Amino acid sequence: MKPSGFTYHRPQTVDEALDVLGRVGPEGKVLAGGQSLVPMMNMRLAAPAELIDINRLTALDYVQVEGDGAGAAVRVGATARHTTVERDTAAFTVLPLLRQALSHVAHSTIRNQGTTVGSLVHADPAGEMTAVLALLDGSVEVRSAHGARCVSASDFFVGPLESCLEPDELATSAVFPVPEGRSGSAWLEVARRHGDYAVCGVGAVLRLDGDARVVAARTGYISVDATPVVLDLGEVIGRVPYDTADWDAAGRYAAAQLQPEGDIHASAAYRRQLAGVLTSRALSAAARHALARHDIMTEVPQ
Amino acid sequence: MSDTSAAEPRHEVNLVVNGVPRSATVPARRLLSDFLRHDLGLTGTHTGCEHGVCGACTVLVTGAGRSDDEGVSGRPIRSCLQFAVMYDGAEITTVEGCTRPDGELGPVQQAFQDCHGLQCGFCTPGFVTTITAYLEENPSPSEEEAREAISGNLCRCTGYQNIVASVLRAAELKSEEVGG
Numbered sequence: 001m002k003p004s005g006f007t008y009h010r011p012q013t014v015d016e017a018l019d020v021l022g023r024v025g026p027e028g029k030v031l032a033g034g035q036s037l038v039p040m041m042n043m044r045l046a047a048p049a050e051l052i053d054i055n056r057l058t059a060l061d062y063v064q065v066e067g068d069g070a071g072a073a074v075r076v077g078a079t080a081r082h083t084t085v086e087r088d089t090a091a092f093t094v095l096p097l098l099r100q101a102l103s104h105v106a107h108s109t110i111r112n113q114g115t116t117v118g119s120l121v122h123a124d125p126a127g128e129m130t131a132v133l134a135l136l137d138g139s140v141e142v143r144s145a146h147g148a149r150c151v152s153a154s155d156f157f158v159g160p161l162e163s164c165l166e167p168d169e170l171a172t173s174a175v176f177p178v179p180e181g182r183s184g185s186a187w188l189e190v191a192r193r194h195g196d197y198a199v200c201g202v203g204a205v206l207r208l209d210g211d212a213r214v215v216a217a218r219t220g221y222i223s224v225d226a227t228p229v230v231l232d233l234g235e236v237i238g239r240v241p242y243d244t245a246d247w248d249a250a251g252r253y254a255a256a257q258l259q260p261e262g263d264i265h266a267s268a269a270y271r272r273q274l275a276g277v278l279t280s281r282a283l284s285a286a287a288r289h290a291l292a293r294h295d296i297m298t299e300v301p302q
Numbered sequence: 303m304s305d306t307s308a309a310e311p312r313h314e315v316n317l318v319v320n321g322v323p324r325s326a327t328v329p330a331r332r333l334l335s336d337f338l339r340h341d342l343g344l345t346g347t348h349t350g351c352e353h354g355v356c357g358a359c360t361v362l363v364t365g366a367g368r369s370d371d372e373g374v375s376g377r378p379i380r381s382c383l384q385f386a387v388m389y390d391g392a393e394i395t396t397v398e399g400c401t402r403p404d405g406e407l408g409p410v411q412q413a414f415q416d417c418h419g420l421q422c423g424f425c426t427p428g429f430v431t432t433i434t435a436y437l438e439e440n441p442s443p444s445e446e447e448a449r450e451a452i453s454g455n456l457c458r459c460t461g462y463q464n465i466v467a468s469v470l471r472a473a474e475l476k477s478e479e480v481g482g
Contacts, residue, residue: 001352002331005330005331006331008311008313034383038333038354039354039383042333042353042383053388106454107357107454108378108454109357109378109379110380112377112378112379113377113379113380113384193453194453
């Protein structure tokens with residue numbers, strides 16, 4: 001399998017990249033890590049006439065924690081590799097969900113080269129980071145030669161393998177907000193082998209108060225719809241102490257909200273069943289994670 | 303190469319492979335795996351699936367504009383999922399470079415021989431490069447960690463048991479070298 005021919009561009013600066021993107025128009029495609037694009041080119045499912053290699057844009061190779069308190073977020077530049085994000089200690093400290101989810105993204109050799117922002121732009125409904133961005137109400141910073149805009153996750157993912165990027169635009173960074181308060185998180189998925197596409201994947205972010213009662217709970221799903229799905233389960237669970245919460249009921253509720261489709265790997269019914277079971281497990285794991293992270297137990301009278 | 307028309311623009315790619323400066327002029331669409339095999343004649347790197355699943359084409363790279371190279375002697379990547387032109391100025395280690403300086407088998411290669419870690423040998427170059435890099439990160443893996451380390455590489459012969467044993471044996475050989 002060999003890709004078809006293309007004209008190769010290797011800009012050295014972001015402005016140069018934006019200039020090339022503006023000139024080549026819809027024939028252009030941005031090449032970052034290439035871990036999704038190049039397989040598609042090898043199989044000739046994609047045949048862009050102009051390829052813009054952004055790997056030399058070292059200014060976009062960063063992971064940084066911005067702000068603190070309510071406005072804190074982890075910003076990931078367009079050429080930061082999954083591995084870089086996964087291993088970033090500061091990012092892990094404030095937002096463990098990134099590492100929790102990234103450990104399920106393919107294999108380490110793929111994560112060494114694939115970029116987190118690239119996987120968002122690729123918008124694969126099985127891509128873990130799409131649901132992480134949606135679950136956290138994150139956003140993507142987008143630039144073109146004519147200006148910049150910030151697109152929320154809910155607007156960014158338009159359909160399977162389709163983001164809202166215009167041909168002349170470059171996604172320069174993604175912003176993953178840090179959940180407020182005493183929060184915990186978990187990412188669980190079922191795949192045929194670890195690192196394969198998930199048959200179903202679920203992320204949970206849950207917040208407890210000082211008495212270990214659930215005050216907020218959200219879940220995000222991959223491989224159940226054309227775009228990542230987010231559910232707010234706070235009301236379903238209720239403001240109850242974490243150890244009396246009915247996670248199974250929350251899982252059943254979540255499963256009923258989803259409309260998965262069947263394919264050769266799993267029937268729709270099996271996928272729904274998985275989504276429900278993984279939801280209850282992820283919520284429970286996120287609650288325990290919140291306790292462990294914030295040492296809430298010491299504040300609870302026995 | 304016969305698959306390229308005369309009209310297709312070509313790019314000069316200069317890079318260092320296994321410590322030796324190499325150069326070739328190729329079309330932009332030349333995969334790094336094909337560049338190593340066909341243009342440089344280094345056929346140790348194998349191409350199996352050519353869409354990033356099997357891991358046979360794994361090579362170790364530094365350079366090519368990355369800012370996280372410090373202290374890394376080579377990061378494993380799939381050479382079938384990269385274009386050679388992206389690696390102008392980079393340093394690459396292939397399975398041919400995983401030997402000792404005197405040309406004898408390197409510790410990972412020796413471990414594969416000791417533990418019968420290969421049968422047909424098709425997947426072996428990808429395993430050797432992947433494990434070579436992994437042991438630099440984690441010099442004494444548990445069996446479970448060894449299994450996880452090779453989870454991105456496919457072998458159709460061995461059932462993996464002997465490859466897991468090879469990872470552990472290679473770690474032993476490397477630590478003996480350091481200790482000795």
